Amino acid sequence: MNIKEQIAQILAESAKKFGVEEVDKLVVSFSNRPELCDFQTNFAMIVCKTLGQKPIDVANQLVENVAKDSGFDFSVAMPGFINIVVKDKTLAEYAEFVSADKNCGIEQVSNPRTILFDYGGANVAKELHVGHLRSPIVGEALKRLHIAMGNKTISDVHLGDFGLQMGLTILQLHLDGYIDKFFEEGADIKNLPLTNVTLDVLNEEYPKASKRKDVDEEFKKTADEYTLFVQRHKEPYWTIYNKIRALSVAEIEKNYTLLNTEFDYYYGESDADPAIEETVQMFVDQGLARESEGALVVDVAREGEHIPIPKKSEDEPQRYKNPMPPAIIKKYNGGDLYATTDIATILIRNREFNPDEIVYITDNRQSGHFEQVFRCSKLAGISPESQKLTHVGFGTMNGKDGKPFKTRAGGVVKYKDVVDMLVESAEQKLSSNGIVGDKELARRIGVGAMKFGDLSNTVVKDYVFDVDKFLAFDGKTGPYIQYTIARINSILAKASAENGKVEIENADERNIVLAVLKLNSSYQLCYDSYSMNSLCLSAFDLASAFSTFYNNHRILSEANENKKASMLKLCELVKKCLEKALHTLGIDSVEKM
Numbered sequence: 001m002n003i004k005e006q007i008a009q010i011l012a013e014s015a016k017k018f019g020v021e022e023v024d025k026l027v028v029s030f031s032n033r034p035e036l037c038d039f040q041t042n043f044a045m046i047v048c049k050t051l052g053q054k055p056i057d058v059a060n061q062l063v064e065n066v067a068k069d070s071g072f073d074f075s076v077a078m079p080g081f082i083n084i085v086v087k088d089k090t091l092a093e094y095a096e097f098v099s100a101d102k103n104c105g106i107e108q109v110s111n112p113r114t115i116l117f118d119y120g121g122a123n124v125a126k127e128l129h130v131g132h133l134r135s136p137i138v139g140e141a142l143k144r145l146h147i148a149m150g151n152k153t154i155s156d157v158h159l160g161d162f163g164l165q166m167g168l169t170i171l172q173l174h175l176d177g178y179i180d181k182f183f184e185e186g187a188d189i190k191n192l193p194l195t196n197v198t199l200d201v202l203n204e205e206y207p208k209a210s211k212r213k214d215v216d217e218e219f220k221k222t223a224d225e226y227t228l229f230v231q232r233h234k235e236p237y238w239t240i241y242n243k244i245r246a247l248s249v250a251e252i253e254k255n256y257t258l259l260n261t262e263f264d265y266y267y268g269e270s271d272a273d274p275a276i277e278e279t280v281q282m283f284v285d286q287g288l289a290r291e292s293e294g295a296l297v298v299d300v301a302r303e304g305e306h307i308p309i310p311k312k313s314e315d316e317p318q319r320y321k322n323p324m325p326p327a328i329i330k331k332y333n334g335g336d337l338y339a340t341t342d343i344a345t346i347l348i349r350n351r352e353f354n355p356d357e358i359v360y361i362t363d364n365r366q367s368g369h370f371e372q373v374f375r376c377s378k379l380a381g382i383s384p385e386s387q388k389l390t391h392v393g394f395g396t397m398n399g400k401d402g403k404p405f406k407t408r409a410g411g412v413v414k415y416k417d418v419v420d421m422l423v424e425s426a427e428q429k430l431s432s433n434g435i436v437g438d439k440e441l442a443r444r445i446g447v448g449a450m451k452f453g454d455l456s457n458t459v460v461k462d463y464v465f466d467v468d469k470f471l472a473f474d475g476k477t478g479p480y481i482q483y484t485i486a487r488i489n490s491i492l493a494k495a496s497a498e499n500g501k502v503e504i505e506n507a508d509e510r511n512i513v514l515a516v517l518k519l520n521s522s523y524q525l526c527y528d529s530y531s532m533n534s535l536c537l538s539a540f541d542l543a544s545a546f547s548t549f550y551n552n553h554r555i556l557s558e559a560n561e562n563k564k565a566s567m568l569k570l571c572e573l574v575k576k577c578l579e580k581a582l583h584t585l586g587i588d589s590v591e592k593m
């Protein structure tokens with residue numbers, strides 16, 4: 001049951017009665033003047049030109065031709081708007097429909113597609129930091145949104161596990177004497193344990209090596225070599241690498257679980273390895289690659305798109321300046337690059353899953369990289385024309401000073417510390433409400449607060465990380481929604497009423513169902529924009545509509561049994577829709593708080 005579509009249908013039929021054919025231009029939207037009406041359309045103002053009539057006259061004719069029992073009240077307003085009020089009876093029907101619907105009234109896509117979501121993207125051997133929070137938050141929510149709307153999804157964490165950090169870490173461990181045994185003559189490397197190499201050691205060794213590579217050319221070269229050895233499965237580097245990887249991935253998994261983030265596949269860059277040679281060859285064979293300073297590059301700039309670089313000779317192809325430089329697909333030393341593994345990964349994914357779309361969720365500073373990867377994949381025919389490749393770039397999480405979130409000493413904030421901080425603050429809040437010692441409840445609230453705080457912003461924008469604001473139990477926050485559900489749970493637990501029928505009898509009840517309508521149409525807005533902010537906002541609006549209703553009416557002491565049953569059914573409806581919204585956002589509901 002799609003109310004907007006019903007209205008559009010009614011008006012379209014009316015329009016056809018007096019010869020208006022352009023019904024494809026008929027758009028019904030939520031009213032921006034809710035005190036006047038629930039929906040509106042400017043259709044009359046659009047078609048009046050073809051009809052050669054005044055917009056107000058067209059609007060009047062459209063409205064007059066509508067059948068009286070349509071379930072809606074139509075009226076006109078200058079200069080030619082049509083205002084629509086949904087009748088109480090229609091709202092009650094809608095409430096019943098959503099209550100019974102297994103999809104909670106969320107419009108399903110007409111042609112379900114298979115979408116692969118690539119998010120998370122943690123790097124093996126590097127400790128997760130604040131910059132790694134948004135990808136699992138945004139990615140998980142977008143994936144769940146697609147599931148809620150009927151698409152088939154595949155999620156892949158795409159670990160960074162084949163880059164320079166691996167060479168750097170192994171080299172540093174080697175220099176610091178952690179892995180000497182692996183290099184001894186006749187060592188049984190497969191069965192040697194990585195003694196003394198713990199997560200804490202990795203968290204020290206990688207940053208140490210990373211700093212040194214910036215000032216020590218020789219060191220950097222050796223690290224490049226080590227990286228290449230790993231990429232070429234050379235022993236003992238390969239075995240050491242796999243042991244480090246296992247250690248690191250276990251920790252990464254834990255961190256994602258903490259944020260309710262689940263992946264179908266824990267694949268990484270290294271899983272593209274079997275397809276790398278073939279991928280590079282595809283570019284070579286099709287004449288798409290050229291040599292440049294010992295590396296192999298693909299020109300992806302499009303003609304006219306950027307400033308042309310003057311040619312040195314007549315037969316040189318035209319090249320263009322930034323911002324779309326050539327993609328490097330092979331390094332000077334033959335090593336693989338980030339772009340190469342990403343292109344080869346598309347080749348593999350298309351063979352394994354054949355998705356209609358691949359959605360990548362990373363920091364928006366990687367947009368250039370993805371544009372190069374997408375263009376290369378299309379050029380070489382690795383991604384078929386029909387396949388959609390989408391990069392969802394998100395903004396930075398800033399501190400209250402508006403600059404990227406840092407520790408007090410100016411250092412990088414660890415991922416785990418951010419989560420701990422939220423959970424601890426949630427615990428404090430709960431204890432001031434008399435709930436002590438419920439760790440899982442505190443996690444649900446703390447993590448929910450952070451996720452909602454993040455997702456209620458447009459995804460591309462930077463936002464300010466503010467624990468107190470996120471955790472307020474009475475604001476546009478995750479805890480507020482969780483609290484509304486908990487409150488309904490307590491009403492329902494105290495109530496004893498037969499399963500009733502919804503009757504809409506006052507403005508507060510109307511507003512609840514209208515808020516459900518808005519909430520359900522926000523799924524499509526999120527779907528179209530790859531951003532969850534409208535779902536957050538409309539979930540909040542529904543929770544506030546409920547709060548007004550709750551404050552103005554006595555539910556439990558209502559004497560009229562039918563009325564009471566109707567109100568309880570509305571409570572259940574709100575609970576169902578809010579739980580669905582939270583679940584889609586990747587936030588847990590709570591029984592009580």
Ligand code: ARG
Pocket residue numbers: 118119120121122123158159160342360361362
């Ligand atoms: N590991 C990457 C990083 O830390 C993110 C991976 C994103 N996904 C991809 N297919 N490139 O920046």
